[in-house]
Amino acid sequence: MTSHQNRLVPQIRPEFEREVLEAGVIGDISRPLSPWERLAGNTLARRVLILVLLGAAWQGYAVWSQNPLMFPTLSETLATLWTSLVDGNLLERCLTSLRVLLVGYAIGIVAAAVLTMLAVTTRFGNDLLSTLTSMFNPLPAIALLPLALLWFGLGEGSITFVLVHAVLWPMALNTHSGFMGVSETQRMAGQNYGLKGLRYVMLILVPAALPSILTGLKIGWAFAWRTLIAAELVFGVSSGSGGIGWFIYENRNQLEIPSVFAGLLMVIIIGLLVESVIFRTLEINTVRKWGMQR
Amino acid sequence: MGRVLPFSTQDGAARDVDSGVLLDVDDVTLQYKTDDRLVTATYKVDFQVHRGDRFVLLGPSGCGKSSLLKAVAGFIKPVEGAIRLNGEPVRGPGPDRMVVFQEFDQLLPWKTVFQNVLFPLRARGVPAKEAAERARDYIAKVGLDRFRDSYPHTLSGGMKQRVAIARAMATEPEILLMDEPFAALDALTRRRMQEELLQLWDDVRFTMLFVTHSIEEAIIVGNRILVLSPHPGQVKAELNAHAFGHEKSEGFAALENRIHTMLFADQPTAPVKTTRAARP
Numbered sequence: 173m174t175s176h177q178n179r180l181v182p183q184i185r186p187e188f189e190r191e192v193l194e195a196g197v198i199g200d201i202s203r204p205l206s207p208w209e210r211l212a213g214n215t216l217a218r219r220v221l222i223l224v225l226l227g228a229a230w231q232g233y234a235v236w237s238q239n240p241l242m243f244p245t246l247s248e249t250l251a252t253l254w255t256s257l258v259d260g261n262l263l264e265r266c267l268t269s270l271r272v273l274l275v276g277y278a279i280g281i282v283a284a285a286v287l288t289m290l291a292v293t294t295r296f297g298n299d300l301l302s303t304l305t306s307m308f309n310p311l312p313a314i315a316l317l318p319l320a321l322l323w324f325g326l327g328e329g330s331i332t333f334v335l336v337h338a339v340l341w342p343m344a345l346n347t348h349s350g351f352m353g354v355s356e357t358q359r360m361a362g363q364n365y366g367l368k369g370l371r372y373v374m375l376i377l378v379p380a381a382l383p384s385i386l387t388g389l390k391i392g393w394a395f396a397w398r399t400l401i402a403a404e405l406v407f408g409v410s411s412g413s414g415g416i417g418w419f420i421y422e423n424r425n426q427l428e429i430p431s432v433f434a435g436l437l438m439v440i441i442i443g444l445l446v447e448s449v450i451f452r453t454l455e456i457n458t459v460r461k462w463g464m465q466r
Numbered sequence: 467m468g469r470v471l472p473f474s475t476q477d478g479a480a481r482d483v484d485s486g487v488l489l490d491v492d493d494v495t496l497q498y499k500t501d502d503r504l505v506t507a508t509y510k511v512d513f514q515v516h517r518g519d520r521f522v523l524l525g526p527s528g529c530g531k532s533s534l535l536k537a538v539a540g541f542i543k544p545v546e547g548a549i550r551l552n553g554e555p556v557r558g559p560g561p562d563r564m565v566v567f568q569e570f571d572q573l574l575p576w577k578t579v580f581q582n583v584l585f586p587l588r589a590r591g592v593p594a595k596e597a598a599e600r601a602r603d604y605i606a607k608v609g610l611d612r613f614r615d616s617y618p619h620t621l622s623g624g625m626k627q628r629v630a631i632a633r634a635m636a637t638e639p640e641i642l643l644m645d646e647p648f649a650a651l652d653a654l655t656r657r658r659m660q661e662e663l664l665q666l667w668d669d670v671r672f673t674m675l676f677v678t679h680s681i682e683e684a685i686i687v688g689n690r691i692l693v694l695s696p697h698p699g700q701v702k703a704e705l706n707a708h709a710f711g712h713e714k715s716e717g718f719a720a721l722e723n724r725i726h727t728m729l730f731a732d733q734p735t736a737p738v739k740t741t742r743a744a745r746p
């Protein structure tokens with residue numbers, strides 16, 4: 173064994189002490205960011221850039237493929253979108269869709285809130301929620317539409333029913349798992365204040381579970397939006413003037429392909445707006461501000 | 467001993483409490499039931515905390531200190547024995563026994579420092595103006611004036627614990643319960659926090675029940691130390707430590723040694739290790 177000769181020995185070095193600089197001399201200890209730094213850190217700016225790139229790709233491909241019937245250019249689609257909004261009835265169709273959507277969404281949220289309140293306060297409620305969600309969550313809302321039409325007739329009632337189904341289960345599932353994940357310390361702190369029952373749920377559990385609740389709201393919104401468009405594509409003519417799904421379907425039948433694209437684009441724009449304006453504002457002012465989510 | 471904080475808000479007249487005993491833990495046995503076993507955390511533990519005490523529960527990890535504190539706080543029920551505060555049996559959690567936990571996440575992340583301290587006051591119905599005044603007062607007492615409007619996630623661990631202490635003290639509880647509040651802090655911060663806590667006690671003269679597994683901390687912080695045996699926790703001794711603070715002295719070291727032998731008597735003893743670095 174030669175390990176004795178080359179045993180690792182750290183060299184002994186001289187000691188030293190130093191005077192440190194006054195904080196003022198160092199300069200930037202904390203300073204506002206420059207406009208460029210701000211822009212690069214701005215999520216909105218970065219996302220707009222991505223949208224611009226996607227739009228450019230669309231335009232490029234459409235011009236190159238030269239097939240306006242199958243794939244109109246972005247500029248043509250935008251022009252059609254503009255005229256449909258201004259002269260046509262697209263705006264009205266959107267409002268019809270959104271109104272139905274909001275009703276279904278709201279009922280779904282309230283139902284989910286009631287179910288999860290039951291689930292966190294009683295054992296029966298807990299079992300009920302887990303059984304119901306495992307039964308109904310995998311069931312596509314649109315598959316319930318024929319049944320709903322039978323029960324509620326041709327009209328908004330049936331669509332609202334399937335919307336509630338689309339929102340309720342993912343919303344309840346997320347909210348419930350959020351409540352379950354609230355840390356033991358925070359629960360004890362809340363009880364320590366003497367909070368009980370509904371006050372305890374509203375003042376401690378709900379804000380503590382807000383990240384999951386927001387996720388539930390987002391997923392619920394997306395499911396509802398999808399379900400609505402799909403339902404309208406099939407049965408939209410029934411609900412009075414018809415919504416945006418029906419707009420797409422009608423125009424496809426008349427081979428007004430730019431209008432079909434305009435309708436789809438409208439769906440996407442509304443989705444983007446809701447996600448990046450409403451939900452983001454909510455997040456920035458709550459869970460991000462509180463450091464509960466990055 | 468100096469003045470002790472009044473608590474009763476309903477009846478201003480001080481009730482006649484004959485002795486100085488505030489908290490009476492009477493032969494308390496605590497057990498946990500898990501799916502496959504029953505764990506006895508403490509067995510027939512009894513002690514009395516007097517008004518103005520800095521009463522320390524000291525024992526090795528797992529001996530049931532936290533469980534005892536949670537029982538006093540009302541989060542778990544003894545299977546045997548009774549816990550009385552002012553002669554009244556403890557029935558559940560309440561703001562007359564505020565807890566400072568070890569975990570930093572005890573603050574509500576959606577509230578600023580000020581709102582965190584204010585919240586329990588408002589929850590118990592203290593009028594808005596008085597509550598705000600008291601909250602501001604106690605935040606100043608723990609030296610966090612400048613961070614009143616900060617959210618907890620922007621604070622360091624030591625600052626979070628200061629907020630937790632301010633929050634607990636602002637409600638002016640009968641007794642302040644602290645579960646290893648400084649254990650997750652670095653040594654320098656811990657020492658400062660111990661000093662500040664003692665200073666605060668000197669100012670306000672409250673009663674506290676303080677849990678720690680550090681012999682040194684027990685002697686520094688406490689005036690009275692309950693030594694618990696390893697799992698399941700039983701009372702091994704109740705000692706006086708009122709004479710000792712941060713200054714290292716002959717008596718301090720002797721007491722430290724005495725407790726050390728007490729705790730590790732059953733084990734093949736290693737030479738007593740002094741945790742305190744030599745200080746001038």
Ligand SMILES: Nc1ncnc2c1ncn2[C@@H]1O[C@H](COP(=O)(O)OP(=O)(O)O)[C@@H](O)[C@H]1O
Nearest residue numbers: 498500505507526527528529530531532533697
């Ligand atoms: N929630 C629980 N479920 C089951 N056993 C527990 C639980 N909490 C604590 N225990 C057990 O009780 C004993 C005492 O725990 P604890 O009071 O946390 O000790 P300490 O705070 O002194 O370290 C330990 O053996 C621990 O395993």
Ligand SMILES: [Mg+2]
Nearest residue numbers: 531532533646
């Ligand atoms: Mg513990």
